[in-house]
Amino acid sequence: MSAIRRCWLTLLSHPAIGVSARLLLGGLFAVSGVIKLIEPPENFMTAIHAYDLLPVWMERPLAESLPWVEMTSGLLLLLGLLTRISLAVVALQLLVFTAALGSTLLRGISLEDCGCFGSLGIKESNAVAFVRNLVLLALVVRLGLEREPRWALDRWLQRPPCDGGSTRASPP
Amino acid sequence: MGRASSRKHHHHEESAGPATPARGGRDWRPWLAAVVVIGVAIGLVLWLRPAPPKVVIPSANPFRGPAGAAIVMTEFSDFQCPSCRAVEPTLKEVLAAYPTQVKLVYVNFPLPMHQFAEKAAVAALCANEQGKFWDYHDRLFEHQTDWTAGADVRPLFDGYAGELGLDHARFDACLASGRMLALLRADIARGTALKIEGTPTLYVNERRVAVGATTADMKVMIDEALRAAS
Secondary structure, three states: OOHHHHHHHHHHOOHHHHHHHHHHHHHHHHHHHHHHHOOOHHHHHHHHHHHOOOOHHHHHHHHHHHHHHHHHHHHHHHHOOOHHHHHHHHHHHHHHHHHHHHHHHHOOOOOOOOOOOOOOOOOOOHHHHHHHHHHHHHHHHHHHOOOOOOOOHHHHHOOOOOOOOOOOOOOO | OHHHHHHHHHHHHHOOOOOOOOOOOOOHHHHHHHHHHHHHHHHHHHHHOOOOOOOOOOOOOOEEOOOOOOEEEEEEEOOOOHHHHHHHHHHHHHHHHOOOOEEEEEEEOOOOOOOOHHHHHHHHHHHHHOOOHHHHHHHHHHOHHHHOOOOOOHHHHHHHHHHOOOOHHHHHHHHHHOOHHHHHHHHHHHHHHOOOOOOOEEEEOOEEOOOOOOHHHHHHHHHHHHHHHO
């Protein structure tokens, strides 16, 4: 293994990278969910409609439910609560969003705004959002490889109450 | 030294793999915490969510249909927007189906991305001064691809005014005065207050019409509104 490769692996496996990736992913999903929830669902419906993927009758139910999933999964991942499950839900959403963006690119649909962040003011084209999602998916893989997330509430809540021997199994 | 070794011991515990599986039923804690966090988040969102603003459009805005119609449809539109042009036949069909019950009010909402949309809106409002808003409106949509392709829209806009028999001097004076900009800004402010992001955005009374709604979808909404009003 070359020194550069070893250096990269050491850097990528650093706990700070895992924590930053989790905070970034969780924060992005939580914020984008909240923004969509506090504005009229029709705005998100308009964004969904532009993808030309779903029948019109599915657009409203999706526009009204998906932001709740985004917000809760993002918030749980941000806090490190039920981290594996929230990471899986975030990963699934990312895969679906990336596939949807990819299909617009393949069909030659040009979107000025992917609708990813509601009216937050971040307007990304479908091409930019597609590439950004691939980077986020790489972060998901990095988090998925982590044995145990650092700085996560899961870890704190599952920690034994004290380490003075009270939790040690008693000899037979 | 003792302190250092205790820290080391602690670190060893932390990196020893996944947290100890809950003994004595401790693993419900993350689930309980998650339920609490989700509950608080949902509560906060529902509390922070603003009530949908009312669609209040002054009677001075151009409208089609009877003035005292039971149902008011409001259209936030942009003359340079292809989707706004595409929705025109649907709106005409809806108005034809409810000749005495529905009024369609036009509100300008030129999008910043459309270079000539604001000029077109002002020209239509100047035509409105001479009672020809809807003729001018139809002309702008019919010839949308012509005037959006050029660099200077003014000769074409003057041409449409001439074809419709508008008083040229009055039309030119209106365009030059900029007095329609105040009306335009007021229309845009109304759309912004409703958190409108795209055009066309349509309402049946206070209910927003879904994007891509067909004539049949709009008729369902109108029938529901008529039933509620009776």
